[in-house]
Every structure is written in C-alpha cells, then in structure tokens.
Amino acid sequence: MNESVKSVLLVGVGGQGIIRASDILSAVMMKAGFDVKKSEVHGMAQRGGCVSSHVRFGRKVYSPMAKEGDVDILVSFEKLETLRYLKSLKTCGKVIINNEEVYPPSVNLGEAEYPSDAIDFIKKYFKDVKVVDAIAMALRSGDKRMVNTVILGVLSSYLDIKTSVWENVLEESFPPKILKGNIEAFRLGRGV
Amino acid sequence: MKELMSGNEAIARGAYEHGITFASAYPGTPSTEIMDAFAKYDGVYAEWSPNEKVALEVGIGAALGGARALVVMKHVGVNVAADPLFTVSYTGIEGGLVIISADDPTMHSSQNEQDNRNYARSAKIPMLEPSDSSEAKEFIKIAFRISEEFDTPVFLRSTTRVSHSKSVVELEEPEAREEKRGTRYDPSKYVMVPAMARPRRIEVEKRMDKLLKFAETFSENRIEINDTKVGIITAGMPYNYSKDAFPDYSYLKLGMVHPLPRGLIREFASKVEKIYVVEELDPFIEEQVKAMGIEVVGKEVFPYTGEFDPGIVETAITGNHTGEYDPSIVETDITSNGGVGTDLPTLALPSRPPNLCPGCPHRGLFYVLGKLNVFVTGDIGCYTLSFMKPLKGMGSCICMGASIGMAHGMDKVIEEKGKVVGVLGDSTFIHSGITPLLNMVYNKSNAVVVICDNSTTAMTGMQEHPATGFTLQGEVTKKLDFVKLAEVLGIENVRVVDPFDIKNTRSVIKEELSREGPSLVISKAPCALLAVKQKAIGRTPLTIDPDKCTGCRACLGLGCPPISWKKLEDMDIKIEKKTKKQDGIAIIDSSFCNGCTLCQQLCSSGAIGEVVGDE
Numbered sequence: 001m002n003e004s005v006k007s008v009l010l011v012g013v014g015g016q017g018i019i020r021a022s023d024i025l026s027a028v029m030m031k032a033g034f035d036v037k038k039s040e041v042h043g044m045a046q047r048g049g050c051v052s053s054h055v056r057f058g059r060k061v062y063s064p065m066a067k068e069g070d071v072d073i074l075v076s077f078e079k080l081e082t083l084r085y086l087k088s089l090k091t092c093g094k095v096i097i098n099n100e101e102v103y104p105p106s107v108n109l110g111e112a113e114y115p116s117d118a119i120d121f122i123k124k125y126f127k128d129v130k131v132v133d134a135i136a137m138a139l140r141s142g143d144k145r146m147v148n149t150v151i152l153g154v155l156s157s158y159l160d161i162k163t164s165v166w167e168n169v170l171e172e173s174f175p176p177k178i179l180k181g182n183i184e185a186f187r188l189g190r191g192v
Numbered sequence: 193m194k195e196l197m198s199g200n201e202a203i204a205r206g207a208y209e210h211g212i213t214f215a216s217a218y219p220g221t222p223s224t225e226i227m228d229a230f231a232k233y234d235g236v237y238a239e240w241s242p243n244e245k246v247a248l249e250v251g252i253g254a255a256l257g258g259a260r261a262l263v264v265m266k267h268v269g270v271n272v273a274a275d276p277l278f279t280v281s282y283t284g285i286e287g288g289l290v291i292i293s294a295d296d297p298t299m300h301s302s303q304n305e306q307d308n309r310n311y312a313r314s315a316k317i318p319m320l321e322p323s324d325s326s327e328a329k330e331f332i333k334i335a336f337r338i339s340e341e342f343d344t345p346v347f348l349r350s351t352t353r354v355s356h357s358k359s360v361v362e363l364e365e366p367e368a369r370e371e372k373r374g375t376r377y378d379p380s381k382y383v384m385v386p387a388m389a390r391p392r393r394i395e396v397e398k399r400m401d402k403l404l405k406f407a408e409t410f411s412e413n414r415i416e417i418n419d420t421k422v423g424i425i426t427a428g429m430p431y432n433y434s435k436d437a438f439p440d441y442s443y444l445k446l447g448m449v450h451p452l453p454r455g456l457i458r459e460f461a462s463k464v465e466k467i468y469v470v471e472e473l474d475p476f477i478e479e480q481v482k483a484m485g486i487e488v489v490g491k492e493v494f495p496y497t498g499e500f501d502p503g504i505v506e507t508a509i510t511g512n513h514t515g516e517y518d519p520s521i522v523e524t525d526i527t528s529n530g531g532v533g534t535d536l537p538t539l540a541l542p543s544r545p546p547n548l549c550p551g552c553p554h555r556g557l558f559y560v561l562g563k564l565n566v567f568v569t570g571d572i573g574c575y576t577l578s579f580m581k582p583l584k585g586m587g588s589c590i591c592m593g594a595s596i597g598m599a600h601g602m603d604k605v606i607e608e609k610g611k612v613v614g615v616l617g618d619s620t621f622i623h624s625g626i627t628p629l630l631n632m633v634y635n636k637s638n639a640v641v642v643i644c645d646n647s648t649t650a651m652t653g654m655q656e657h658p659a660t661g662f663t664l665q666g667e668v669t670k671k672l673d674f675v676k677l678a679e680v681l682g683i684e685n686v687r688v689v690d691p692f693d694i695k696n697t698r699s700v701i702k703e704e705l706s707r708e709g710p711s712l713v714i715s716k717a718p719c720a721l722l723a724v725k726q727k728a729i730g731r732t733p734l735t736i737d738p739d740k741c742t743g744c745r746a747c748l749g750l751g752c753p754p755i756s757w758k759k760l761e762d763m764d765i766k767i768e769k770k771t772k773k774q775d776g777i778a779i780i781d782s783s784f785c786n787g788c789t790l791c792q793q794l795c796s797s798g799a800i801g802e803v804v805g806d807e
C-alpha cells in the first residue's frame with residue numbers, strides 16, 4: 001500500500017453541502033502542495049439519496065478512492081450515515097460526526113427504527129470520536145446552510161494546514177455576500 | 193496554471209484547448225457534464241440533439257463538412273447510435289470525429305453495465321482510455337490527431353470514476369486550429385451502397401493494420417518495469433487501483449485499448465514472471481492476450497461485475513483463489529470491498545433510496561396509476577422512481593422509449609381491453625417515443641400513452657430539449673407542441689391534465705382507457721426543481737392539524753419526503769383519539785413542503801391546511 005497517502009471520507013445526505021465541502025478540502029490540499037484526487041457518488045443526491053465523497057492527498061495519489069478499511073478520517077454530516085460507512089475506517093481512524101438526524105423514508109413511514117444508540121456504538125469501536133452540533137454553530141454564523149463550512153472548520157483542526165490557506169480557498173469559493181458568515185462558521189468549527 | 197477538474201471537465205477543456213468548436217450530444221450520466229462545460233467556452237457551437245443517433249449523424253455531417261466534431265454520449269447511447277457508427281467506420285471523414293462513450297460499471301445511474309470496448313472492436317474503430325483528468329485532457333487531443341491522421345472516427349472511453357472524480361490538471365492556452373470547411377463530392381467514399389462499401393471495407397482492414405503499427409510505438413502504451421516477479425496489464429481507472437495496491441509491480445499501461453499492441457505485450461510478457469490483467473467488466477484485453485498464447489490471470493480471480501477499487505484488486509491478487517471462477521467469491525469481494533477494516537458487526541440499517549422531490553409533478557400521476565387496475569409499461573427518467581413503495585406506479589423499465597412499443601405489444605396479446613398504460617417523460621418521448629406512437633396509430637392500438645411533461649430533462653440535471661423553447665447555449669428556439677404532433681400522427685384522443693389535480697387525472701385516464709383506439713394523455717406541470725430555479729412556485733407550505741388528523745395514513749401513500757408518521761405514544765403532547773384504532777398521526781415538515789396540495793386532496797378529515805404566519 002501507498003502509506004504516505006491520507007484519505008478523508010465525507011458522507012451524509014443529499015442537500016447537506018458535502019460535494020461543496022469536499023471541493024474546498026481538495027482545493028486546500030492542492031494549494032498546500034499535495035497531489036489530490038477526489039471521487040464521489042452523487043447520482044441521485046438531489047433526490048434524497050446518500051452522498052459520499054473521498055478526498056485523498058499525498059506526494060502522488062493514484063486511486064481517487066480508498067479501499068475499505070483504509071480511511072484516516074470519516075467526516076459524517078448525518079448520524080445514521082456514520083454507521084453505514086464505519087467499515088471504511090482504519091482501526092485507528094478518526095470520526096467527526098454532525099449530531100443531526102435525517103430520517104429515511106422507511107423511518108418516516110414507521111416501518112423501521114432510526115438507530116438510537118449510534119454514538120455509543122461508534123465509541124465502542126473507535127477511540128477518537130468527535131460529535132459536534134454543527135447546525136447550532138451554523139445558525140450562530142447566520143445561516144443553517146453553512147453547516148458544511150462549520151464541519152470543514154472542525155476537520156481543519158485534524159489536518160496540519162495553515163488557517164490562511166483555508167481562508168484563501170474559502171474566499172475563492174464563496175461570493176462576497178456570504179463570505180463573512182462562512183469565515184465565521186469555519187472559525188467556530190476550527191475552535192471546537 | 194493548475195486546477196482540480198473532473199474527468200468530464202477535463203475532456204471539455206482538452207477539446208477547447210485543441211481548437212475544437214463543434215460538439216453534439218444527448219445527455220446521460222456519467223457523460224452529461226462534458227457538454228455542460230464545453231458549451232460555455234467562447235466561440236464554440238454545442239447542441240443537445242434529440243437522441244444519440246441524431247447526435248452522431250450531426251457529428252458525421254460536420255466532419256464531412258471539414259470540421260473536427262466531438263460527439264458525446266453515455267454507454268447505452270452508443271446502442272442507439274450504433275447504426276451510423278458501424279458505417280462511418282467505412283467512410284471515414286474529412287475533418288475529424290471523436291465519439292465519447294462514458295461507461296458506468298456498477299450501474300451507479302444506468303440500466304445496464306455494458307462494456308463499450310466491444311463496440312470499438314466490432315465497429316473497427318480505435319479507442320483510447322484515460323485513467324484520470326490530466327490524461328483525459330491529453331487523450332482527447334490525441335484522439336483528434338489519430339482521427340485526422342488515419343481518416344477514422346475515434347472512441348474515447350471514460351467510466352463513471354474517471355468522469356466524476358477530480359484530479360489535478362495543468363491548464364494550457366487554447367490553440368486556434370485551421371479547418372478546411374466545405375463540401376466535396378466523393379461517392380466512392382461516402383455513398384455506402386454495396387459496390388462502394390466493399391472496397392471501403394478493405395480500406396478499414398488496411399487502416400486497422402496501420403493502427404496496429406501505430407499502437408506499438410504510441411507513447412501512451414507504456415511499460416513500467418519494477419519488480420519483475422509480477423506484471424500487470426491494465427488501462428483506465430483500474431491502473432490507479434492497481435498502482436495503489438501494488439506500487440512495486442511492473443506495469444504495461446495501455447492508453448489505447450483497441451487495437452492492442454501485440455509486440456509490446458510480448459515484450460512485456462518476456463520481462464515478467466507472472467501476468468495479471470486488471471480490467472473491469474469483460475475480459476476484453478485478457479482474451480486477446482490469451483489468444484496470443486500468453487499465459488495471464490484475469491477473470492479467474494477478478495469479478496466480471498461492478499467497478500473495482502484498490503481493495504478488490506488487492507484481494508483478487510493476494511487472496512485464496514482456487515484458480516476456478518467461483519461466483520460466490522466474487523460476490524463477497526464486491527459487497528465487502530475486500531478490505532480488512534475492523535471486526536465491526538454487520539448492522540441492519542434503514543436504506544436511503546432516492547425519492548421524487550417534494551412538489552414533484554410525477555407523484556400525483558403515479559399515485560393515480562398505482563391505484564388503477566392496469567399494467568404500466570414505464571420508461572427511464574426521474575419518474576422511474578415511482579415503481580417503489582408506496583406509489584408502485586410502474587411495472588417495467590427497459591430502455592429509453594421502450595414504454596410505448598411495449599404498451600402496444602402487451603395490449604395486442606392480453607384479452608381484456610383497457611389494461612395497459614405506457615408512461616414516459618417529455619425528453620424520453622422526443623428521444624425515441626415518436627416512431628412507436630405512430631406505430632400505435634398505424635397498427636390500431638388500444639393502449640393509453642402518458643407523457644409526463646415537466647418541461648425539462650430532470651434526471652440528468654435539467655437539460656433543455658426540443659419542447660422547452662431553448663437551445664443548449666441558451667438561444668430561444670421553436671418549441672415542440674405535443675398536442676399538435678399527436679394530431680398529425682393521427683391520434684384522435686389527446687388530453688392534457690394537471691397531475692396536481694388527482695381527481696381529474698384519474699377520471700381522464702379512466703375515460704381514455706375505456707375508449708377504442710390509441711389515446712395520448714399529456715400530464716403537464718413543471719419539474720419542482722425547475723420551478724425553484726425560475727422562482728415560480730409561490731405556493732404556501734402545508735401543515736397537519738394534530739387535533740383533526742384521524743391517523744388514516746392516506747397522505748403517507750404519496751411517499752412525499754416531508755410527510756412522516758408519529759406514534760401517539762411517542763408524542764410530547766396528548767392527542768385525542770378520533771377512532772378506536774388510531775395509533776398515530778401524520779406530520780408535515782413544513783420547512784421543506786412545497787405546498788403542492790396532493791396530500792390535502794387525499795385527506796378526508798380536512799386536517800391539512802396552509803401554514804399561517806411564520807410558523
């Protein structure tokens with residue numbers, strides 16, 4: 001295996017801004033001098049399906065997705081989706097979880113239960129688990145839609161990249177009107 | 193300048209840098225973004241054609257007129273375009289012609305996972321296959337050079353992972369490239385009647401000979417010698433998976449998958465001890481190498497189905513395979529991804545299937561169809577999602593346009609009349625529904641056809657089509673009128689319904705089912721996403737009064753995302769039971785209700801009303 005390549009997997013539900021977040025993360029890593037590849041499955045994201053996006057960086061990256069059991073950091077925008085992708089993590093992998101629940105149709109129809117003890121289950125198998133209330137922080141920055149920027153802030157504290165690189169990329173990614181709020185959201189996340 | 197680009201963006205960029213100014217296509221995942229991106233470059237002409245056959249014919253015409261033409265489609269689109277494809281291989285072109293086939297191993301968004309390398313071989317057309325965005329940008333240029341040098345159409349094959357993954361690309365300045373546009377009369381080359389086609393057929397073989405020689409020295413067919421115990425022959429994205437899993441092995445990386453460089457393969461085979469062929473889907477390279485008498489390991493250990501990843505390649509090569517093809521091994525490889533992971537227990541988690549959007553016009557129509565005692569031959573588009581519970585509004589889906597022919601065939605063989613409805617989207621109807629509709633008139637069908645006209649190609653991301661009134665590049669154009677078209681085809685019963693009116697939609701379809709002769713119903717309302725884009729909704733979200741809801745579950749039958757069920761025992765507030773059996777109430781998450789009123793129409797207790805104030 002190519003040991004020097006690091007893999008981040010972002011997962012969640014359509015509409016949570018995951019693709020945007022993984023684009024920003026990839027741009028940051030490229031600016032920081034790494035080779036970067038990213039790959040996602042988003043065919044029907046707009047229609048409420050799952051979304052997952054691999055971002056891999058290192059001196060030279062071949063595959064745009066990590067093999068199962070080889071992801072360093074799992075960034076989950078939704079609790080249930082964390083469980084779905086746990087197997088992708090290394091034994092010593094780290095988990096960031098946005099404490100949000102989005103019910104799938106079967107739960108909405110009362111045919112299935114939404115798992116109630118997800119966080120405890122995850123903590124049983126992984127040491128480094130961070131649960132954040134990204135929606136609250138996004139609301140503090142002015143808009144619920146900035147959840148993805150908050151989560152990027154949280155993720156940034158796991159990666160050894162200067163704040164200025166992140167903020168430069170944020171500046172390029174958002175129109176001036178919503179930039180200030182997003183920078184604030186990012187800083188809130190980074191401070192967690 | 194460096195930029196992160198998807199494979200699709202890189203193909204568009206490469207074409208632009210190479211001075212390409214003409215492209216035609218029909219949308220289809222994973223190919224669509226190539227045209228979306230290309231159409232935005234300065235000075236180019238780009239069109240959505242009504243289907244892939246037309247797109248290719250448009251490209252052939254442009255190429256015979258001296259242009260360098262790019263034609264783009266998804267893998268199954270090549271089936272539609274196969275007729276002109278096989279013969280343009282005989283004629284060759286004047287300018288240049290490159291056809292992109294975007295294949296979809298694993299069927300992320302397709303009805304099958306056919307391996308279009310087989311088309312290159314059977315139509316005798318060279319095929320290049322890039323492995324990432326940087327190669328995609330380079331290979332499109334090479335493809336045009338080959339097309340011109342060898343007077344041949346050229347395939348560029350992508351797969352979903354190449355098209356939709358992003359990697360670093362070095363941008364270059366576009367080069368203006370001269371074209372000799374004009375017409376040239378040359379029936380011996382372009383009129384493919386038998387007497388002319390026979391000599392051209394021989395030219396094709398001569399061209400393949402020349403291409404075989406070219407392949408031997410083509411710099412993108414390259415040998416990377418490392419550890420010589422194991423050698424891997426591969427192409428496209430599987431090269432990356434293999435390099436990731438086995439950076440130290442030796443490689444023969446093929447940039448051109450048809451024709452194969454036999455000399456180079458022999459040379460590689462003489463340098464390494466054991467050879468694996470790593471390729472997704474069919475044993476395309478493997479069988480040809482085996483036919484050369486070279487011993488290689490391929491599908492004995494690799495899956496025939498689905499896309500690979502580094503884990504699948506790793507397990508296949510290091511795993512305990514008996515050497516026999518064992519489908520059960522392959523199955524487990526795919527579902528477990530072959531990785532090690534931790535010893536996590538397997539969890540049964542509720543799945544998250546895609547669903548029709550809140551306010552989708554398809555929902556009302558398929559609610560009605562699902563409740564009628566009819567067989568619905570369906571088609572491909574967003575509306576295909578309605579086959580699922582609770583709508584269950586569709587009984588078949590084969591390929592684009594199949595719904596109408598199938599409805600007619602089924603109507604002819606079943607005894608009871610008025611039992612078959614064919615349903616398809618507006619873009620699908622234009623793609624390949626007009627001819628079978630004419631057939632229904634000609635051959636006296638009694639089936640009913642419904643066009644779900646949402647004024648866009650929603651499934652693939654809202655592309656324009658001949659009935660939207662706009663071209664790909666945003667020009668205003670003529671708008672096809674379905675009603676007039678049906679009349680001209682000879683359909684006497686043409687009805688237009690609003691699918692947000694359940695009662696009327698039901699009665700119109702029932703009426704048409706009871707009638708003699710073919711009927712066409714146009715179910716007309718714009719796509720919910722289109723309405724948002726045009727800021728044209730202006731509807732008020734709805735809410736359910738818990739004191740009026742009787743828990744009858746009628747609204748849940750719509751499968752609308754904002755509507756959910758809450759058991760009385762889980763409620764924070766106390767709710768009076770309206771019936772003895774009531775055990776819960778329905779709830780609407782008003783924050784994403786679109787206010788389409790379907791649920792309100794189904795509610796017999798009047799519990800659903802508009803949200804008042806800023807609730």
Ligand SMILES: Cc1ncc(C[n+]2csc(CCOP(=O)(O)OP(=O)(O)O)c2C)c(N)n1
Nearest residue numbers: 220269572573574617618619620649650651
């Ligand atoms: C031959 C072929 N070309 C393209 C596609 C990709 N594709 C699937 S559905 C569809 C069109 C859907 O549009 P429409 O019929 O208007 O239905 P909507 O999604 O808007 O409901 C396309 C282009 C395909 N499956 N097969």
